[in-house]
Amino acid sequence: MTWSRESKLNGFLVLLSVMAAWELVSRTEMLNPLFFPPMSKILRSFFSLVFSGEILAQILSSMRRAAAGYLLAALVCIPLGIIMGLFNSVYRALEVVIETARPLPPPVVVPVAMLFFGLGDGMKVFVIFFSCLWPILLNTMDGVRNIDRVLIHTARTFGLSQGRAILKVILPAASPQIMTGLRISLAITLILVVISEMVGSSDGIGYFILDSQRRLKVDQMYAGMLSLALLGYLLNQLFLLFSNTFLSWHRGMLRSDK
Amino acid sequence: MSILDVEGLSKSYRQAGGESTLAIENISFQVNEGEFVSLVGPSGCGKTTLLMCMAGLIAPSAGRVVVKAAEVDGPPRNLVLVFQEYNKSLFAWRTVLGNVLFGLEVKGKPAREAEEKASYLIGLVGLDGFERHYPWELSGGMQQRVAIARALAYEPEVLLMDEPFGSVDAMTRLELEDGLLRLWKELGTTILFVTHDIEEAIYLSDRIYVLGRRPSRVIQAVEVRLGRPRNQLTTRADASFMELRNEIYKQTAPRLSSGW
Numbered sequence: 349m350t351w352s353r354e355s356k357l358n359g360f361l362v363l364l365s366v367m368a369a370w371e372l373v374s375r376t377e378m379l380n381p382l383f384f385p386p387m388s389k390i391l392r393s394f395f396s397l398v399f400s401g402e403i404l405a406q407i408l409s410s411m412r413r414a415a416a417g418y419l420l421a422a423l424v425c426i427p428l429g430i431i432m433g434l435f436n437s438v439y440r441a442l443e444v445v446i447e448t449a450r451p452l453p454p455p456v457v458v459p460v461a462m463l464f465f466g467l468g469d470g471m472k473v474f475v476i477f478f479s480c481l482w483p484i485l486l487n488t489m490d491g492v493r494n495i496d497r498v499l500i501h502t503a504r505t506f507g508l509s510q511g512r513a514i515l516k517v518i519l520p521a522a523s524p525q526i527m528t529g530l531r532i533s534l535a536i537t538l539i540l541v542v543i544s545e546m547v548g549s550s551d552g553i554g555y556f557i558l559d560s561q562r563r564l565k566v567d568q569m570y571a572g573m574l575s576l577a578l579l580g581y582l583l584n585q586l587f588l589l590f591s592n593t594f595l596s597w598h599r600g601m602l603r604s605d606k
Numbered sequence: 607m608s609i610l611d612v613e614g615l616s617k618s619y620r621q622a623g624g625e626s627t628l629a630i631e632n633i634s635f636q637v638n639e640g641e642f643v644s645l646v647g648p649s650g651c652g653k654t655t656l657l658m659c660m661a662g663l664i665a666p667s668a669g670r671v672v673v674k675a676a677e678v679d680g681p682p683r684n685l686v687l688v689f690q691e692y693n694k695s696l697f698a699w700r701t702v703l704g705n706v707l708f709g710l711e712v713k714g715k716p717a718r719e720a721e722e723k724a725s726y727l728i729g730l731v732g733l734d735g736f737e738r739h740y741p742w743e744l745s746g747g748m749q750q751r752v753a754i755a756r757a758l759a760y761e762p763e764v765l766l767m768d769e770p771f772g773s774v775d776a777m778t779r780l781e782l783e784d785g786l787l788r789l790w791k792e793l794g795t796t797i798l799f800v801t802h803d804i805e806e807a808i809y810l811s812d813r814i815y816v817l818g819r820r821p822s823r824v825i826q827a828v829e830v831r832l833g834r835p836r837n838q839l840t841t842r843a844d845a846s847f848m849e850l851r852n853e854i855y856k857q858t859a860p861r862l863s864s865g866w
């Protein structure tokens with residue numbers, strides 16, 4: 349506890365030093381201040397954007413798309429991953445398709461999505477959905493395949509139907525690995541929402557950053573990046589809070605080495 | 607009236623190399639309703655295999671199992687198996703109480719009633735005060751008792767138990783034997799109990815089936831005509847207890863009688 353508090357304090361000091369160095373580099377014109385404005389100016393711009401509500405509006409548009417794509421992926425892939433984990437035949441049937449499609453870098457579907465959905469929200473939601481698929485699907489499948497046979501036998505001997513066994517035994521037993529997939533996908537979501545908004549959009553934080561750069565409002569561009577970093581941090585913390593409450597048994601189990 | 611019929615049961619496992627191992631061969635025996643019957647046999651003789659077939663969890667290669675006049679081709683209703691690998695069988699995401707409540711939830715028992723029942727059984731297996739602990743916070747013997755309480759709470763008509771006291775110390779074991787007998791009487795359950803411990807089998811059972819080495823068959827059926835209720839001190843000191851013990855030892859380990 350003291351160790352972690354201390355290291356957090358140290359981390360904060362490092363952050364402050366980086367910001368101070370930034371300020372210095374810009375003020376002494378080691379880097380062109382037009383492209384690399386001083387930190388104080390970026391922060392001023394950041395706070396004025398926060399207080400005007402502009403940043404919040406942009407983030408909300410981005411989050412709406414992100415949430416739609418992410419949740420859609422979870423809704424499709426957790427059930428599908430469970431089915432693939434339980435039935436080897438389904439896994440075998442889909443294996444080749446998955447192994448072919450999975451190595452595609454997600455941004456490559458942007459042009460395809462544009463053909464089908466134009467530049468609207470549908471395109472972005474689809475791109476996020478596609479890139480979130482794999483971690484959730486593969487982790488869920490793996491988690492289910494790794495469940496000990498004895499546990500499945502236990503569900504069966506207590507007379508559970510397949511459906512109830514999935515809800516009461518398989519899902520909780522695989523939940524740590526499902527959560528891992530959800531966490532990886534959360535990071536990917538943030539990347540893809542920005543990319544898709546930079547390709548074509550009239551709002552959202554990705555659009556805002558690119559637009560500020562085009563109009564040479566460089567301090568605003570950096571302020572947008574800062575808010576994106578804060579958003580990512582916040583989302584990750586929220587996710588950890590959620591998974592720590594939900595999976596407290598699993599953390600305890602790992603610590604006990606059993 | 608027989609509630610469990612095992613008729614000519616064989617099971618061979620296919621091995622990685624393509625050969626198959628015959629684990630049990632042509633096993634037949636019966637268990638009557640309300641009886642306490644034990645199976646004893648050397649390690650690896652196929653006791654677990656036999657119970658898994660009876661519980662409808664694996665399919666036999668030949669022969670059949672009949673539970674309450676219905677041929678087993680999937681897990682029969684009202685029959686529960688307590689697994690030898692108790693640690694893998696417990697739900698790590700549920701507390702001790704949650705684990706014991708499992709079967710009651712499945713049956714749709716009202717929460718109040720279920721909780722009372724579960725607490726009673728947790729007490730019976732000597733785990734009061736551990737209700738809120740997780741299985742991985744318990745010792746092996748304690749985990750084993752959680753698995754037993756979970757199965758008993760379900761109140762199955764037939765209970766198959768695969769070496770349920772294997773990881774429990776000798777003193778606790780005696781207490782658990784008596785607790786199990788008390789519940790067996792109370793619930794009228796039929797119990798088929800697998801153990802390595804011949805004296806334990808005698809103490810608990812109405813009848814004992816002795817299995818031989820793999821591929822095993824029933825080599826002996828021993829009726830235990832000791833009175834009930836039994837008592838750890840007097841029953842085990844009874845002359846007929848000793849006689850039964852010697853009889854079974856002679857069958858399973860003939861070299862013992864020659865001594866040093």
Ligand SMILES: Nc1ncnc2c1ncn2[C@@H]1O[C@H](COP(=O)(O)OP(=O)(O)OP(=O)(O)O)[C@@H](O)[C@H]1O
Nearest residue numbers: 619620627629648649650651652653654655656820
């Ligand atoms: N899944 C399996 N695949 C292949 N062979 C198996 C399998 N399970 C058991 N066997 C073999 O079948 C035989 C009987 O095993 P089983 O587990 O039924 O014995 P057991 O009497 O329960 O032994 P123990 O008293 O040690 O628990 C053993 O020789 C074992 O190697």
Ligand SMILES: [Mg+2]
Nearest residue numbers: 653654655690
């Ligand atoms: Mg066994």
